[in-house]
Ligand SMILES: *[C@@H]1O[C@H](CO)[C@@H](O)[C@H](O)[C@H]1NC(C)=O
Ligand SMILES: *[C@@H]1O[C@H](CO)[C@@H](O)[C@H](O)[C@H]1NC(C)=O
């Protein structure tokens with residue numbers, strides 16, 4: 655091969671990298687997108703599962719256990735965000751003592767939900783799928799305990815924003831439970 659030909663072979667991929675790498679990455683994406691679809695089909699909320707996993711590009715590179723880890727991480731972000739939301743509500747509603755009590759209790763519950771999901775991650779890492787499942791189930795219960803606390807005070811209405819957040823965390827946890835089920839409890 656002449657040195658010009660050699661130069662051409664070296665420079666071509668540099669000039670058109672998409673030409674050389676596109677095909678293999680498409681194959682890679684397809685294979686892993688299939689795992690994501692197959693995994694999500696066995697959960698209660700297929701669309702939420704898909705959109706959640708697609709929001710993290712690592713999903714394309716991991717196995718089923720990795721997918722469970724990613725979903726649990728999303729649940730933790732949800733719980734933490736709602737904890738912050740409740741803490742800020744607490745600061746801006748300082749006069750109503752009943753509301754204050756309930757908001758404080760609810761903030762604690764979302765913090766416990768986060769702890770439970772953290773525990774689930776640790777169990778997953780140890781391949782203790784039973785215990786991971788139990789921790790996720792605990793995380794699902796906490797938002798509901800918060801909801802019930804509002805019911806105990808007839809003067810208080812459950813904020814629609816909190817209802818949405820409860821629903822979101824419960825759905826994400828349901829998806830996590832469905833994936834952990836697949837890992838063979
Ligand atoms: C994606 O998931 C991994 C594993 O849970 C996590 O470490 C990472 O922070 C996530 N990335 C984003 C952008 O959330
Ligand atoms: C709390 O009470 C104080 C004094 O009664 C009043 O000035 C203030 O506007 C109230 N704040 C809220 C958020 O209701």
Ligand SMILES: *[C@@H]1O[C@H](CO)[C@@H](O)[C@H](O)[C@H]1NC(C)=O
Nearest residue numbers: 728731732735822823825826
């Ligand atoms: C909480 O979960 C919902 C999906 O149910 C998602 O749309 C939302 O962005 C999440 N919030 C955070 C802070 O992760």
